Amino acid sequence: MTNPLDDALIEFLIAISKQAGNAIMEFYDTEFLVRKKIDNSPVTEADEKAESIIRLALNKRHPDIPFVGEEAYAKGHRPDLSGGLFWLVDALDGTKEFIQCRDEFTVNIALVEFGNPILGVVHAPAKQETYWGSSAGAYLEEKNQGRRPIRTRVPSKNGLTVTMSHSHRADEEEYLKDYNIKERTHSGSSLKFCFIAAGKADLYPRLGTTSEWDTAAGHAILSFAGGQMTGLDGTPIMYGKNDIKNPFFVARGQLIESIKA
Numbered sequence: 001m002t003n004p005l006d007d008a009l010i011e012f013l014i015a016i017s018k019q020a021g022n023a024i025m026e027f028y029d030t031e032f033l034v035r036k037k038i039d040n041s042p043v044t045e046a047d048e049k050a051e052s053i054i055r056l057a058l059n060k061r062h063p064d065i066p067f068v069g070e071e072a073y074a075k076g077h078r079p080d081l082s083g084g085l086f087w088l089v090d091a092l093d094g095t096k097e098f099i100q101c102r103d104e105f106t107v108n109i110a111l112v113e114f115g116n117p118i119l120g121v122v123h124a125p126a127k128q129e130t131y132w133g134s135s136a137g138a139y140l141e142e143k144n145q146g147r148r149p150i151r152t153r154v155p156s157k158n159g160l161t162v163t164m165s166h167s168h169r170a171d172e173e174e175y176l177k178d179y180n181i182k183e184r185t186h187s188g189s190s191l192k193f194c195f196i197a198a199g200k201a202d203l204y205p206r207l208g209t210t211s212e213w214d215t216a217a218g219h220a221i222l223s224f225a226g227g228q229m230t231g232l233d234g235t236p237i238m239y240g241k242n243d244i245k246n247p248f249f250v251a252r253g254q255l256i257e258s259i260k261a
């Protein structure tokens with residue numbers, strides 16, 4: 001299976017992430033039905049409409065590349081990934097934030113090759129921000145500010161800025177006790193990876209349940225911005241496993257170990 005990664009593909013993915021984001025915003029701050037999936041996680045019509053837009057666009061352009069999407073997977077669509085190349089999509093990451101009318105939800109599209117995310121796009125429609133990363137580098141497009149390259153930062157000697165989920169756990173605080181922490185911020189969705197990639201934060205530990213589609217796009221952006229995402233023991237995070245769940249992980253910028261408590 002041929003890897004289609006080039007500038008034209010990146011522009012295409014940015015465009016369809018924005019199209020999906022526009023569809024999501026049609027539901028934002030309106031009365032919409034929230035259902036529960038088998039795993040008790042919430043799903044809305046916005047999730048399903050956005051995934052349908054992305055899936056149809058990707059299948060039309062690259063019908064030979066398997067598509068793994070959160071909502072299709074929940075309905076039993078689990079394609080053969082033995083070819084090594086596949087799409088991994090969370091069309092509305094941060095559904096809880098979306099339901100609560102926070103602006104932190106995202107559209108996540110990743111291209112994975114032999115377990116590694118080689119391209120990621122994260123679009124935050126309510127913020128009108130788009131992040132992407134590939135072997136050509138990592139970038140951010142902001143409303144009325146155009147595009148610019150982004151890079152992880154060397155942390156301040158005064159301490160780290162940690163970005164965490166709203167529902168962070170005591171285990172994560174235990175993990176952080178070995179570090180000199182200057183500031184904690186909280187956000188939903190894959191934006192936490194993007195904040196580290198853009199040099200706005202330094203560390204994101206996650207000792208809770210996540211699925212591959214939650215992290216692949218952000219993982220790619222972070223990696224191509226000079227950061228890392230690994231298991232707590234330093235092992236690589238891989239995609240396309242039989243178990244769609246991720247192990248506990250930590251995402252980090254540069255020289256984090258130099259800021260130990």
